Structures are given as structure tokens and as C-alpha cells.
Amino acid sequence: MxxxxxxxxxxxxxxxxxxxxxxxxxxxxxxxxxxxxxxxxxxxxxxxxxxxxxxxxxxxxxxxxxxxxxxxxxxxxxxxxxxxxxxxxxxxxxxxxxxxxxxxxxxxxxxxxxxxxxxxxxxNVFKVDEFETLNVTQFSNRTRATLKIQEGCNNFCTYCIIPWARGQVRSQKPDIVLEQVKQLVANGYYEIVLTGIHTAAYGEDLEDYTFAKLLAEMDKIEGLKRIRISSIEASEVTDEVIEVMKKSNKIVNHLHIPIQSGSTSVLKRMRRHYTVPEFETKINELKAIF
The missing domain is CATH 3.40.50.12160 (Methylthiotransferase, N-terminal domain)
Structure with a gap:
């Protein structure tokens, strides 16, 4: 063999x-x-x-x-x-x-x-419009499942090669994501980690659909016990996302929120889309809620 x-x-x-x-x-x-x-x-x-x-x-x-x-x-x-x-x-x-x-x-x-x-x-990844579906039904030596829902990044930060490696944002179709989640639950995975190159950019290329809406739909899936978000930018923890998290008993109240610099002027030169005060405000808001 x-x-x-x-x-x-x-x-x-x-x-x-x-x-x-x-x-x-x-x-x-x-x-x-x-x-x-x-x-x-x-x-x-x-x-x-x-x-x-x-x-x-x-x-x-x-x-x-x-x-x-x-x-x-x-x-x-x-x-x-x-x-x-x-x-x-x-x-x-x-x-x-x-x-x-x-x-x-x-x-x-x-x-x-x-x-x-x-x-x-x-x-040429800049000419690729469709999300590439790569399905995983079983994970090697893991009790929790990871699910890729999004590909690419539109930020084009000054220091980052990722858009040239991955292209621009493409989101998996919501019905396919939800079906994949149901299949993973049926296979015994009750905790799912959502991941992507820019995970919370999910939906930017879809009509009238957001990352928060996906979370809300996943929350309804019977048998699924925990939902984790692999990484999310502070600016993307929107009021809509917060409301879904507050109402959910499945979305884990743990967010990995990166900060690339403690200097607003450096962040501006990096073409990051937030300032240090904005980051601090969002973190304090989340601490007060959760």
C-alpha cells in the first residue's frame, strides 16, 4: 500500500x-x-x-x-x-x-x-473568485475540529505578503459551512474552531451576510456544544458580534485579539485599520460585558 x-x-x-x-x-x-x-x-x-x-x-x-x-x-x-x-x-x-x-x-x-x-x-490568486472547498471529516489525534470558512485578505498592510500568497477575501457559502458543521457534529466533534486567513472578514464578499449572522446560525445547530473563533481584529468585534455572543451559550467567551504595535503612528505606517485608543476602548468594552 x-x-x-x-x-x-x-x-x-x-x-x-x-x-x-x-x-x-x-x-x-x-x-x-x-x-x-x-x-x-x-x-x-x-x-x-x-x-x-x-x-x-x-x-x-x-x-x-x-x-x-x-x-x-x-x-x-x-x-x-x-x-x-x-x-x-x-x-x-x-x-x-x-x-x-x-x-x-x-x-x-x-x-x-x-x-x-x-x-x-x-x-494567479487575484483572479480566483471562488472559495476553494477542502473538506475535513476526521482530524488526526484531535477532539476538537477546526473549520476553515474564509480565504484571503483585503487589508494590504505595508509589511505583509499574505494577500499575494492568498489573494483577496473569499467566503465559503453559508449553507456549505452549516452543513460541514453538522457533519462534524455527527462525527463526534462537539467543539469547532472557526478559522481563516482573516476570519471575521467572512461575508465581505457575500450579499447581505455577515460573520455575526454565521455565528447566530451555527448557534442553532443541535448537538454542537462550543464555538471558538481562532482570531479576530478589535475593529471586527462589532456590536452585532457582541450581541450574538451575549445571547449564545455555545460561543466561548475567549477572543484572540492581536495588536501589532502600541504606537498609533506605527500602526498608521503599517496600514493597520485602528488606533491604540480604539483598541483600548474595545478591550475595555469587552471586559465590562464578559
Whole structure:
């Protein structure tokens, strides 16, 4: 039986997408082995949010090649999207695919095994309008499920490469999200963490639908016990979101709210969409409520 090994660098979205690609391989009859073991196929999901992410990605790729030079080496993710030639120039890399079209990876592996020709499949993410559905029904060694509901970012902060790696905001259709949640609950996952590249931007590209509306609809799903939000900007904790949280017994009163600098002038140069006083006001408001 063919074997596949995975290594994931970076964020929760990458972790989710690796699980989804594993599910695709599992459906093709593959067995998953530890990344330190010899495998027929290695899939490395890369990160490029910093130069360190690029460097670590290259190190992991070369380590896998040394472990089994005959294996099919597939590199995916943000670093692959932004610098595909840099990766393809590494001797031993066979397939490079970015942050879209990942559902085709098992077929690309099969194509490479038949033709033995390197494959680079990189789409222009700024021309991608549809959310890429990568479904996960079972999670490896986890009792809580993660669900990716959103892709991309429209902020274009001065220091950030993510829009070029992920494109602009695309939201999963609400009915699909709710059906995925029901499936996860049916599979025994009673706590779900909502994640995305810019999670609370969910709905920006949809007509008359918001992140708060999605939370309210999820709250009605029978059998679901806890809803967590992986990360949310202070400016996106809207009155609507707060009202849904106040009424819900399922949404966990724990928010990861990042702050990039304690200086308003620095935040302005970073093109962040808030000031330090605005951040402080929102945090104090939340503390008073919850």
C-alpha cells in the first residue's frame, strides 16, 4: 500500500488544509506515516509570513529529500505560491502547487509517477473568485475540529505578503459551512474552531451576510456544544458580534485579539485599520460585558 507523509509549517489554516489533503490521499487508498519515516510521497505545506518561514520550509524540503530521494516530493502552500521557481530549483522537488487547486494533488502525484516530469501548478490568486472547498471529516489525534470558512485578505498592510500568497477575501457559502458543521457534529466533534486567513472578514464578499449572522446560525445547530473563533481584529468585534455572543451559550467567551504595535503612528505606517485608543476602548468594552 502506498504511503504518504506530511509536514505543516505556519498557521491553523495550513494545519486545516494539510488535514484536507490527507483526506484526499486516504480516499485514494494511501496510508499515512510519520514524516521521519520513509514514504512514497511527501507533502510539505509551507509558510512565507516571514523570511524564517521560507528558510524553515527549505530545510524541511531538503530533509525529506534526503530521507527518500526516490519519493515524490510535493510542496504546497504560501511559500510555494509566492516563490515557486525558488522551490522548483531545489533538486529533488517534483511538484509545486500554491494556495489554490489543492484538491488535484493526488492526481498530480499520479501524473508525475507516470510521466516523471516536474509539475508547477501556480494560479494567479487575484483572479480566483471562488472559495476553494477542502473538506475535513476526521482530524488526526484531535477532539476538537477546526473549520476553515474564509480565504484571503483585503487589508494590504505595508509589511505583509499574505494577500499575494492568498489573494483577496473569499467566503465559503453559508449553507456549505452549516452543513460541514453538522457533519462534524455527527462525527463526534462537539467543539469547532472557526478559522481563516482573516476570519471575521467572512461575508465581505457575500450579499447581505455577515460573520455575526454565521455565528447566530451555527448557534442553532443541535448537538454542537462550543464555538471558538481562532482570531479576530478589535475593529471586527462589532456590536452585532457582541450581541450574538451575549445571547449564545455555545460561543466561548475567549477572543484572540492581536495588536501589532502600541504606537498609533506605527500602526498608521503599517496600514493597520485602528488606533491604540480604539483598541483600548474595545478591550475595555469587552471586559465590562464578559
Amino acid at each position: 502506498a504511503t504518504v507523509a506530511f509536514h505543516t509549517l505556519g498557521c491553523k489554516v495550513n494545519q486545516y488544509e494539510t488535514e484536507a489533503v490527507w483526506e484526499l490521499f486516504k480516499n485514494e487508498g494511501y496510508t499515512k506515516v510519520d514524516f521521519k519515516e520513509p514514504a512514497d510521497v511527501y507533502v510539505i505545506n509551507t509558510c512565507t509570513v516571514t523570511n524564517t518561514g521560507d528558510k524553515k520550509s527549505r530545510q524541511v524540503i531538503r530533509r525529506a529529500i534526503r530521507q527518500n530521494p526516490e519519493a515524490v516530493m510535493c510542496v504546497m502552500g504560501c511559500y510555494a505560491q509566492t516563490k515557486p521557481k525558488e522551490i522548483m530549483d531545489i533538486e529533488g522537488v517534483d511538484i509545486v502547487i500554491g494556495t489554490h487547486g489543492r484538491e488535484s494533488i493526488p492526481q498530480l502525484v499520479k501524473k508525475y509517477q507516470e510521466e516523471r516530469q516536474p509539475i508547477s501548478q501556480i494560479e
